[in-house]
Amino acid sequence: MQRLKTMLNSIDHKGYPAYKGLKGSYDFGDYRLGIDKVQGDPFASPSRISLVVPQSTHAIPKEFYEQKHRRIAVEDHLLRLVCRESEPFNFKAKGSGKSGLIAVSRPGQEIVERSACHINAKNGELTVRMSVGFPANGRSINARELGKIFFRFIPEIVHHACCYANIDAQKLQRAADLADDQRYIREQMAEEGYIAFIANGSVLPRENGVSQRPMKKAVPFASPESMEVTWNLPHKGMIQGMGIKKGVTLIVGGGYHGKSTLLQTLERAVYPHIAGDGREYVAMEQSAVKIRSEDGRSIYHKDISPFIRNLPTGRDTTDFSSEDASGSTSQAANVVEAVENGAGVLLIDEDTSATNFMIRDELMEKVVAAGEEPIIPFIKRVKGLYEQKQVSTILVAGSCGAFFHIADTILQMESYRPKEITQFAKETAKAYPLNDTSMAAEYPDSVEQKIFIPKQSLEVGGREHRRAVGKYSGDVASA
Known part of the structure; x- marks a missing residue:
């Protein structure tokens, strides 16, 4: 600590680049302060520091x-405490530009493993990474203000957010217990063949389109009796909710009845959520992938032949590339990539899909001959995806009833509550048979799962410096 004070005094009022000499590690007794990256000037991205707190200091049992699952939950809880404790000190140190900024990665509603807060399970060391704007007057060093951050503000944050004796132990225990319950739900799902679970009483709608916080006075979720499962969680005890089995699940219903909200909930439920979110007891198979069309996306050497064949230009769709893919082609590539990457579930919403990729009705097939249509619609592949590749699908549809024929489970959302209508829908669909060309087909074996090997450029010390020169002015060039 004294060494850092001496260095700060020696560079006070010098040019800003003199801050570079502070890079290194400093012993503060109860923890180590690491200055990992120093910004180039007060208006640049802030400097990065790390705080390494030994187990003897934080004393977390x-x-x-x-x-691992408890560690991630505890790290998430501690990071939220660091956010709360650092907020009063943000920009309390004065100066120009980003001087005095104190910030950490701000977690959302999901509980995920982050580098901003990490506990080494072997030696118990707690590491917190922060961004700090080193103070300056113009472009001259203001060491006195930086001293406030290092010797007053940071010790307060460590003391109140990283020491077991000073935090609410009951809240920390509840966070760890919730992680146990969430892991148990996923274990039961895998054991009993479910790909998704939504507990009764869950709050699915969010307060607005840009917030993930729960909507106030929302209709709580209630499972249809035919799909209700009951589990005895380690800490919460008995819990009931809707389980979705593997296979093809169709979600239908009128507009504004909650179809897309349900799918969006499942999409985000690949991650556990914090207590009070409303979705803390909602779980989704963690390999699930949301699929949509992406007009204009780039495709590079991808085998999209399961869905696109016989192009008028004669292009080979087993090795297809495009810098500006159409809606149907982009969605085909997205499905193929998901299967290659080991996705166990595809989540698809009719609203964000290319219509000609999803379905072709009987009249269109009669007008446009099969030989003139290169697209094999998703309805022909969805059953084969599950039977040949064990890839389930959860599909939201509000206008096309053709999927009734191939769905294993059919849910209808009515006033934000689901009801199972599989038998009724199947009986009704018999009056509207699919023609032979629309019936489900096998998914070809040509598309295999891939294992990606990271390049050396992703490793520390082996980076490749690159610059983008624009879409129409050339390729990406090495610097």
Whole structure:
């Protein structure tokens, strides 16, 4: 600590680049301060520091971080505490540009593993990474203000957010217990053949389109009796909710009745959520992928032949590339890539899909001969995806009833509540048979799962410096 004070005094009022000499590690007794990256000037991206707190200082019991799922939950809880404790000190140190900024990665509603807060399960070290704007007057060093950050503000944050004796132990325990319950739900799902679970009483709608916080006075979720499952969680005890089995699940209903909200909930449920979110007891198979059309996306050497064949130009769709793919072609590539990457579930909303990729009705097939249409619609492949590749699909549809024929489970959303209508829908669909060309076909074996090997450029110390020169002015060039 004294060494850092001496260095700060020696560079005070010098040019801003003199801050570069501070890079290194400093012992503060209860923790180590690491200055990992120093910004080039007060208006640039802030400097990065790390705080390494030994187990002897934070004294968090090992039971909280020995198991990975509990460790991640505890790290998430501690990071939220660091956010709260650092907020009063943000920009309290004065200066120009970003001087005095104190910030950490701000977590959302999901509980995910982050580098901003990490506990080493072997030695118990707690590492917190922060961004700090080193103070300056113009472009001259203001060491006095930086001293406030290092010797007053940071110790307060560590003391109140990273020491077990000073945090609410009951809240920390509840966070770890919730992680146990969430893992148990996923274990039961895998054991009993479910790909999704939504607990009764869950709050699915969000307060607005840009917030993930729960909507107030929302209709709580209630499972249809035919799909209700009951599990005894380790800490919460008995819980009931709707389980969705593997296979093809169709979600239908009128507009504004909650179809897309349900799918969006499942999309985000690949991650566990914090207590009070409304979705903390909602779980989705973690390999699930949301699929949509993306007009204009780039496709590079991709085998899209399961869905696109016999192009008028004679192009080979087993090795297809495009810098500006159409809606149907982009969605075909998205499905193929998901299967290659080991997705166990595809989540698809009719609203964000290319219509000609999803379905072709009987009249269109009679007008446009099959030999003139290169697109094999998704309805012909969805059953084969599950039977040949074990890839389930959850599909939201509000205008096309053809999927009734191939769905294993059919849900209808009515006033934000689901009801199972599989038998009724199947009986009704018999009056509207699919023609032979629309019946489900096998998914070809040509598309295999891929394992990606990271390039050396992703490793520390082996980076390749590159610059983008624009879409129409050339390729990406090495610097």
